[in-house]
Amino acid sequence: MxxxxxxxxxxxxLAQQAAxxxxxxxxxENCCSAARCRHCAAPMSLAHQTQSVKKRPHLIAVxxxxxxxxxxxxxxxxxxxxxxxxxxxxxxxxxxxxxLQQTTTTALATGWFPEKSSTDPEHWHWVHCQFNCxxxxxxxxxxxxxxxxxxxxxETEHPGRYPAIRALLANCAGVMVLADAQRxxxxxxxxxxxxxxxxxxxxxxRKEHSSRRWQRGTERRPLxxxxxxxxxxxxLQENPRxxxxxxxxxxxxxxxxxxxxxxxxxxxxxxxTAFRDNYxxxxxxxxxxxxxxxxxPFGWLMAELDEHWNNPGVAARLCGR
Amino acid sequence: xNRWHWQTFHPVAWRAPIVAIAAVVFVCGLIWQHAxxxxxxxxxxxxxxxxxxxxxxxxxxLGKKRPPQKRPPEPAERHAAGSKSPTPAADxxxxxxxxxxxxxxxxxxxxxxxxxxxELLATGRYALLLRPITKQHLSQTHIMRAIRHLDEAMALxxxxxxxxxxxxxxxxxxxxxxxVDPKLAQRNLVQVDPAYLDRFCVTNEQYQQxxxxxxxxxLEFWHEEALPALLDFVDQSGAPGPxxxxxxxxxxxxxxxxxxxxxxxxxxxxxxxxxxxxxxxAEWTKAGAWPVEAxxxxxxxxxxxxGESFDVRRAHLYGSGLQRPVAVDEYPGGVSVGGIHQLIGxxxxxxxxxxxxxxxxxxxxxxxxxxxxxxxxxxxxxxxxTCHYQxxxxxxSRxxxxxxxxxxxxxxxxxxxxxxxxELVTVPVTxxxxxxxxxxx
Numbered sequence: 001m002x003x004x005x006x007x008x009x010x011x012x013x014l015a016q017q018a019a020x021x022x023x024x025x026x027x028x029e030n031c032c033s034a035a036r037c038r039h040c041a042a043p044m045s046l047a048h049q050t051q052s053v054k055k056r057p058h059l060i061a062v063x064x065x066x067x068x069x070x071x072x073x074x075x076x077x078x079x080x081x082x083x084x085x086x087x088x089x090x091x092x093x094x095x096x097x098x099x100l101q102q103t104t105t106t107a108l109a110t111g112w113f114p115e116k117s118s119t120d121p122e123h124w125h126w127v128h129c130q131f132n133c134x135x136x137x138x139x140x141x142x143x144x145x146x147x148x149x150x151x152x153x154x155e156t157e158h159p160g161r162y163p164a165i166r167a168l169l170a171n172c173a174g175v176m177v178l179a180d181a182q183r184x185x186x187x188x189x190x191x192x193x194x195x196x197x198x199x200x201x202x203x204x205x206r207k208e209h210s211s212r213r214w215q216r217g218t219e220r221r222p223l224x225x226x227x228x229x230x231x232x233x234x235x236l237q238e239n240p241r242x243x244x245x246x247x248x249x250x251x252x253x254x255x256x257x258x259x260x261x262x263x264x265x266x267x268x269x270x271x272x273t274a275f276r277d278n279y280x281x282x283x284x285x286x287x288x289x290x291x292x293x294x295x296x297p298f299g300w301l302m303a304e305l306d307e308h309w310n311n312p313g314v315a316a317r318l319c320g321r
Numbered sequence: 322x323n324r325w326h327w328q329t330f331h332p333v334a335w336r337a338p339i340v341a342i343a344a345v346v347f348v349c350g351l352i353w354q355h356a357x358x359x360x361x362x363x364x365x366x367x368x369x370x371x372x373x374x375x376x377x378x379x380x381x382x383l384g385k386k387r388p389p390q391k392r393p394p395e396p397a398e399r400h401a402a403g404s405k406s407p408t409p410a411a412d413x414x415x416x417x418x419x420x421x422x423x424x425x426x427x428x429x430x431x432x433x434x435x436x437x438x439x440e441l442l443a444t445g446r447y448a449l450l451l452r453p454i455t456k457q458h459l460s461q462t463h464i465m466r467a468i469r470h471l472d473e474a475m476a477l478x479x480x481x482x483x484x485x486x487x488x489x490x491x492x493x494x495x496x497x498x499x500x501v502d503p504k505l506a507q508r509n510l511v512q513v514d515p516a517y518l519d520r521f522c523v524t525n526e527q528y529q530q531x532x533x534x535x536x537x538x539x540l541e542f543w544h545e546e547a548l549p550a551l552l553d554f555v556d557q558s559g560a561p562g563p564x565x566x567x568x569x570x571x572x573x574x575x576x577x578x579x580x581x582x583x584x585x586x587x588x589x590x591x592x593x594x595x596x597x598x599x600x601x602x603a604e605w606t607k608a609g610a611w612p613v614e615a616x617x618x619x620x621x622x623x624x625x626x627x628g629e630s631f632d633v634r635r636a637h638l639y640g641s642g643l644q645r646p647v648a649v650d651e652y653p654g655g656v657s658v659g660g661i662h663q664l665i666g667x668x669x670x671x672x673x674x675x676x677x678x679x680x681x682x683x684x685x686x687x688x689x690x691x692x693x694x695x696x697x698x699x700x701x702x703x704x705x706x707t708c709h710y711q712x713x714x715x716x717x718s719r720x721x722x723x724x725x726x727x728x729x730x731x732x733x734x735x736x737x738x739x740x741x742x743x744e745l746v747t748v749p750v751t752x753x754x755x756x757x758x759x760x761x762x
Contacts, residue, residue: 076701083640085639085640108701109704109705271699271712271720272712272713272714272715274684274685274686274690276683276684276685277683287712288696288700288705288712289700289701289702289705290639290699290700290701290722292699
């Protein structure tokens with residue numbers, strides 16, 4: 001026996017299904033009201049924020065092994081750009097874009113390092129900012145995720161585990177490779193392999209995604225090798241290229257061969273570190289925050305990304321050289 | 322107290338066993354064909370033989386070539402003639418406990434007391450003149466001149482108690498002094514004896530006099546554990562001096578900038594040369610925070626020397642925009658109650674206290690980490706450049722943002738005779754000072 005039931009026709013739900021929105025990172029279609037992409041878990045607010053913009057924002061991939069300093073670097077970079085301490089300035093688009101800056105600076109100011117980035121993509125910080133240079137009128141829109149180093153390693157071992165990483169590596173417009181210079185100087189190159197694998201994966205994905213044959217040829221994306229924790233390494237601040245050649249030969253050679261547009265930079269955030277007991281766990285803590293070389297690699301990347309910014313004068317000013 | 326000191330050993334007495342040990346190590350290396358032993362033995366042998374052989378007049382006691390003295394500036398001109406490096410015989414005078422002749426490289430001994438006083442005052446070594454042992458040989462005029470120099474260059478930090486550590490930050494009125502547990506505060510209170518503290522950090526100009534005066538060659542100024550590292554304390558050209566200097570000279574136009582790129586040992590050596598010492602952590606904090614003990618255990622301390630809140634016009638931190646040190650007399654608005662400049666900002670300052678001794682049980686640092694205070698031009702967060710914030714650095718570090726200022730305990734100027742006898746006071750000798758009296762120093 002059949003019963004008749006009255007079901008309201010919620011037209012707005014149908015409308016959502018009828019007008020799906022594509023994820024900015026992986027291009028997969030999602031429901032209009034979705035908070036995160038059902039495919040890669042990237043926040044859909046990124047797609048909403050860029051709907052009004054004609055030009056699609058550039059994706060920047062910040063890669064490196066776990067503990068290389070990606071979160072601290074990105075968080076402090078955003079804070080410095082917000083404080084207008086250099087020629088570069090940034091304006092956050094959406095409250096979500098300030099979370100990384102907030103978490104990082106709050107931790108550093110109170111004498112702790114921020115918690116390690118979660119391997120769960122839903123907990124990653126995504127920064128969507130508009131970057132301005134004082135001397136240029138046209139701003140540049142960038143989206144920079146703070147991806148967990150462990151997730152990067154997992155993705156290289158088990159492809160497809162993290163669709164967001166895969167999409168990011170395939171679609172990014174520029175790359176920042178962060179490497180722990182202190183470990184390198186000590187002769188520990190175990191972390192280099194994770195970066196090498198990631199760069200290799202990037203190369204393969206580019207070939208897969210390039211529709212035209214000519215696009216498969218030369219790699220046009222710029223790569224900045226950022227040697228972090230430079231305060232512990234003598235001579236690194238003065239000449240990062242020499243340091244990279246001397247202590248990270250394999251990684252530096254790979255970067256050079258894969259990315260014709262490359263540069264090495266030295267960066268440090270803490271002046272000194274120590275260990276502190278925290279509820280029975282011994283944790284490394286910063287004794288003071290003294291950022292050096294944080295903005296320069298980013299400025300160089302900006303200059304390389306946009307032809308309007310890419311003239312020697314602007315590039316030199318942005319890179320602090 | 323008659324402590325054994327490495328300087329009191331006759332040079333040959335310690336060099337001969339070293340030669341013997343080096344030879345044994347070298348022979349063992351040969352026998353066992355061990356590369357490490359061979360190399361180590363050879364290096365030690367070379368070092369010891371060079372020390373025994375002495376060297377040419379241009380060579381320092383450590384066998385390091387002195388740089389050509391390109392710029393003998395005003396004070397150094399007096400040192401120009403009669404260049405003579407310290408000899409083992411001069412060291413031996415220390416050993417016999419008689420008196421010390423500070424024969425700086427490129428210096429001539431002053432002919433009379435006036436010239437001696439002039440020279441010491443010109444090089445900022447007035448503290449030596451005010452030591453009781455020296456004072457008794459000087460006229461009232463000389464003493465008054467030295468006191469005037471002291472008053473101009475140093476400020477008095479009065480005796481009293483000061484709160485150190487995390488609690489000190491809470492005790493500042495900005496954080497609510499009432500929240501501090503008096504019992505807990507009592508445990509963190511430190512009694513400070515009266516002392517003088519430099520009004521300004523030591524400048525490149527002042528440190529140049531130490532370098533020109535052969536401070537890096539006179540081993541009596543250096544801690545024993547620093548001696549192996551002494552050869553590393555060189556500038557960009559390999560000459561003895563702060564890390565960022567060139568050819569043993571500071572860069573032109575940087576005379577009034579604080580000297581940076583010096584290790585803790587170099588700061589201590591300079592302090593000994595001028596007859597002072599590094600301030601303790603408590604003295605430094607007291608000078609800046611200027612504690613007021615309204616009731617027993619209830620201490621109100623300033624967060625910054627000028628008050629409770631940070632003001633970008635009063636201190637040179639990251640927010641100032643200039644990523645390098647400025648002259649020591651800039652930012653006059655940041656002066657402390659006692660008249661001390663730039664306690665906050667510009668450069669961190671070495672203290673005499675190891676960070677591990679400061680009572681933070683949760684923090685694990687090695688004994689070699691020394692407390693530094695005050696923040697510098699690249700300190701990013703204002704809350705890390707307060708009078709109470711403690712950071713640390715390795716003793717051997719020669720960072721571009723760490724300088725120092727010196728202290729002088731009032732008790733050092735009023736020491737009794739017994740203390741004087743045991744103290745190593747570096748007093749240049751003149752013919753006017755009677756040798757019999759000097760023999761007792």
